[in-house]
């Protein structure tokens with residue numbers, strides 16, 4: 125893991141001396157910025173320079189280990205460090221981080237972005253109230269209305285009053301075919317009924333996945349559906365411990381990617397990085413509000429870096 129350290133000095137040259145003194149002449153400079161104290165602090169403190177640096181690149185991987193796997197670990201370290209720093213309140217003034225840090229984050233992000241391309245049948249799973257149905261509607265709208273694809277919807281959420289109506293309303297507004305599957309045995313038929321759809325989006329009910337029975341039910345649905353992609357929908361308002369529990373609860377379904385929701389309600393962009401690191405799943409989309417279909421974006425490395433470094437969430 126790459127240990128990113130922060131150094132402060134009155135000017136850049138003294139900051140770099142500090143870096144070299146501590147990490148040696150080959151230290152990797154990830155970014156520098158000038159911090160101007162604001163408010164009362166401006167009377168007491170001068171502006172200073174902050175440098176983020178890491179020890180020199182690690183030695184080559186031991187024989188037998190893949191260099192790719194090694195690079196992955198190093199970059200993962202950068203993400204963890206940044207997540208920690210950002211969530212602990214080091215704010216990035218707009219444009220204050222310089223290129224090297226941005227490039228490091230973009231490189232890190234590029235390895236963690238996925239897409240639903242090529243997946244015909246996509247199943248959304250996740251904890252109660254995560255935003256599964258809303259996200260499904262956003263995905264459907266983007267694909268059907270913006271891209272003109274034939275999209276069909278299935279809901280398996282028949283246990284709660286109003287749940288079918290929720291999905292049905294979206295389907296009717298967008299004029300999309302949809303069907304309901306009461307249980308695993310009905311799923312095959314529901315999927316067949318949407319035979320001409322290029323994309324089938326399958327919603328599941330919000331259940332407490334710490335209960336084994338709920339996990340088994342959704343596993344039975346997945347076995348019957350045989351989806352091409354299982355997407356774990358996780359709200360960014362979830363704490364790290366709960367994210368670990370979610371990751372472990374859904375492990376049996378072998379999720380192929382994650383959609384992180386409610387960035388607009390999260391404490392900050394560090395939550396996004398933190399969740400990505402904890403889940404270890406390719407990031408497919410991020411949602412930023414309740415509006416269908418506007419409040420969703422599909423990550424590119426540049427956008428992700430902008431979100432993380434500049435705190436731009438929309």
Ligand SMILES: Nc1nc2c(ncn2[C@@H]2O[C@H](COP(=O)(O)OP(=O)(O)OP(=O)(O)O)[C@@H](O)[C@H]2O)c(=O)[nH]1
Nearest residue numbers: 252253254255256257258330385386411412413414
């Ligand atoms: N602020 C915010 N709210 C969101 C977002 N996505 C969904 N919501 C809201 O979260 C609530 C739950 O959304 P649903 O889509 O019903 O969540 P769900 O996962 O289908 O819920 P269950 O089926 O009950 O498990 C609704 O009030 C949504 O409007 C988001 O990105 N930001």
Ligand SMILES: [Mg+2]
Nearest residue numbers: 256257329330
């Ligand atoms: Mg729902």
